[in-house]
Amino acid sequence: MSPVNKNAFSLIEAVVSIAIFVLFALGIYGGTELVFKIVYASRLRILENGILNEQVEIIRNLSFHDVGIVNGSPAGLLTRTVTTTRNGIDFIITRTIRNIDDPFDGTVTGGGDPGGHLVELCHHGNTIAVADPAVQAHLNHGDTLGPCGGEPPPFDSSPADYKLVQIDIICAHCQQQKPLSMVTYVAPKFLEGDPTHGALFIEVFDSQAQPVQGATVHLVSTSTDPTYDFTETTDNDGMLRVVDLAAGTTAYSISVTKDGFTTDGTLLSSPEVPNPTKPLASVVAQDVSEVSFSIDTISSLAVSTINNLCSSVGSVSFFIRGTERIGTSPDVYLVDDILSTDGLGEYSFANIRWDTYSFGISGYDIIGSIPDVPLVLGAGVNQELQLVVGPNTNNSLLVIVRGSNDQPISNASVHVTSTSFDETKVTGFGSVGQTDWSGGSGQGVWSDETKYWVSNSVDVLTSPGDVMLTGAGGVYLSSGELESSIIDLGTQASCVQLAWEPVAQPPETGADSLKFQIATSPSSTLESWDYLGPDGTNATYYTVSDPLIHDIHDGDEFFRYKVYLETASTTYTPRLSDMSLIYTNSCTPPGQVYFGNLGSSQHSIVVSAPGYESYTTSVNLSGDTNVIVQLSESE
Numbered sequence: 001m002s003p004v005n006k007n008a009f010s011l012i013e014a015v016v017s018i019a020i021f022v023l024f025a026l027g028i029y030g031g032t033e034l035v036f037k038i039v040y041a042s043r044l045r046i047l048e049n050g051i052l053n054e055q056v057e058i059i060r061n062l063s064f065h066d067v068g069i070v071n072g073s074p075a076g077l078l079t080r081t082v083t084t085t086r087n088g089i090d091f092i093i094t095r096t097i098r099n100i101d102d103p104f105d106g107t108v109t110g111g112g113d114p115g116g117h118l119v120e121l122c123h124h125g126n127t128i129a130v131a132d133p134a135v136q137a138h139l140n141h142g143d144t145l146g147p148c149g150g151e152p153p154p155f156d157s158s159p160a161d162y163k164l165v166q167i168d169i170i171c172a173h174c175q176q177q178k179p180l181s182m183v184t185y186v187a188p189k190f191l192e193g194d195p196t197h198g199a200l201f202i203e204v205f206d207s208q209a210q211p212v213q214g215a216t217v218h219l220v221s222t223s224t225d226p227t228y229d230f231t232e233t234t235d236n237d238g239m240l241r242v243v244d245l246a247a248g249t250t251a252y253s254i255s256v257t258k259d260g261f262t263t264d265g266t267l268l269s270s271p272e273v274p275n276p277t278k279p280l281a282s283v284v285a286q287d288v289s290e291v292s293f294s295i296d297t298i299s300s301l302a303v304s305t306i307n308n309l310c311s312s313v314g315s316v317s318f319f320i321r322g323t324e325r326i327g328t329s330p331d332v333y334l335v336d337d338i339l340s341t342d343g344l345g346e347y348s349f350a351n352i353r354w355d356t357y358s359f360g361i362s363g364y365d366i367i368g369s370i371p372d373v374p375l376v377l378g379a380g381v382n383q384e385l386q387l388v389v390g391p392n393t394n395n396s397l398l399v400i401v402r403g404s405n406d407q408p409i410s411n412a413s414v415h416v417t418s419t420s421f422d423e424t425k426v427t428g429f430g431s432v433g434q435t436d437w438s439g440g441s442g443q444g445v446w447s448d449e450t451k452y453w454v455s456n457s458v459d460v461l462t463s464p465g466d467v468m469l470t471g472a473g474g475v476y477l478s479s480g481e482l483e484s485s486i487i488d489l490g491t492q493a494s495c496v497q498l499a500w501e502p503v504a505q506p507p508e509t510g511a512d513s514l515k516f517q518i519a520t521s522p523s524s525t526l527e528s529w530d531y532l533g534p535d536g537t538n539a540t541y542y543t544v545s546d547p548l549i550h551d552i553h554d555g556d557e558f559f560r561y562k563v564y565l566e567t568a569s570t571t572y573t574p575r576l577s578d579m580s581l582i583y584t585n586s587c588t589p590p591g592q593v594y595f596g597n598l599g600s601s602q603h604s605i606v607v608s609a610p611g612y613e614s615y616t617t618s619v620n621l622s623g624d625t626n627v628i629v630q631l632s633e634s635e
Contacts, residue, residue, distance in 0.1 A: 098164045166183045198245060215233065216257045221248060221253070247283050274330075298351050315345075393598070397598055414593045425594075432559075437482065454482075465577055476571070479566045491557060497548055509574045600621055604618045613634045
């Protein structure tokens, strides 16, 4: 038996040793790599500092009037962006030069800091303006708040007192994240600026009148001397103050943009827009001209056209118009288009400005919309709009009922009358019914509104528009019934109430001589239908005293009714002249009612709702008319 070698390593010891060696090697490699990165970054900084110093020396050797950007303000000999190569490394140099209006000798606004961030103090008999953090130090040394003698700093007709120069440099192809910057000031030896120049203040705000910071302002002028073509950004107050521009009437084209925002700007007069609301800006010598623009986050709008059964209606022509005008005399709107939904009844606006939009339909009536129109579209929202369309009629009326908070009011009664029309509808509900059965029986699915499915012992021809018991010589059968065709209510329908006319029947016919049962189903192909009453069974009937529909029918799409006529005296018959079902579905517009096929005459409208004061108005109908009614809460 051979002796055990106690000097050898076990497998575990060998693995641990290798792991320690690998970690040690990686540590050395990582440390070496870090050292190289630091050295390389330091080398970049040294090169960039040298280039920045060279740039500053170049600018210092220029004439004061030449220190500026080509086509910029101040105008000069320098280009905004240049590329230079040192030691085989490319660097991008960006120059920013701005005129500074020093408040010591007054400002272009006359009396204090244009930005409103400086405080006026009286310092040894002179009025100065200092930043907020420096106020206390001045007060500690004997200065007093406010201008000396109560006089504000004078108006400075030459506000370009000196220039701020900022030079940024960054490696073009390195992993440098932030540029290295150097800032200096350049002052004139004698005069401040050109007396033929003026100032242009550009204000940018959003839809809530709040300042928009960091908006890009592109200013172009080709008719002035010098010419300008430069881009700047707004400050924290949404302002861009350019205090040294050549005077010119309607000479400056301005566009305002920002990533994710709408755009705004001046507009050149054209045959399409002869009188722009925002013409090219002007600059007056030794004066301040002010212009303002409004931008905000972009919105999207998805328009769909559907019918009252919630089914898509494709290829519907519609027009959309906003309220924002880009021209007057004549009015020219920013959004004023005639468009069409696609085959699925859809149209999308991927980039649209906040505004209030009106809509119209060609070839159909708008019988409602979700939400109601005109549509108030906010900034930065994704909005869906469903336009519910129906058969086109010569004259129609859509009544929109709102509360004091502009929210739709459902369950409001809208009574519309004229010399030849009298009808009441309730907002927030759909209605389907029948007023004529003279077309006869045999219709399975409802399409002809004068037909039905089957009847027994009823007469629909003697008095067209009425259903009554069959009779001869003034004597009627004791009972009869009529079963309707299958009526489509649309998806997610909920039946609410039955209504019929006349409510009062001849007393001789007895109690409940006219009554109903209804049947619903998610399918239109049932072989047999279960007709139920208000308790959800076939043992009860809907009568004048109990017209509310049991919720057992909620969610079904297809509906049919059966009407029962009975008489206690065969010399009298009950009579049905109008029957309707009140229901809701997923495309029932809230707070709206539609009346179609009206006459072109004056119509009276009376609107009432629980908890609100009633409202009465009238309208002369001519075409499709929308009326918005705003109800006040009753005291």
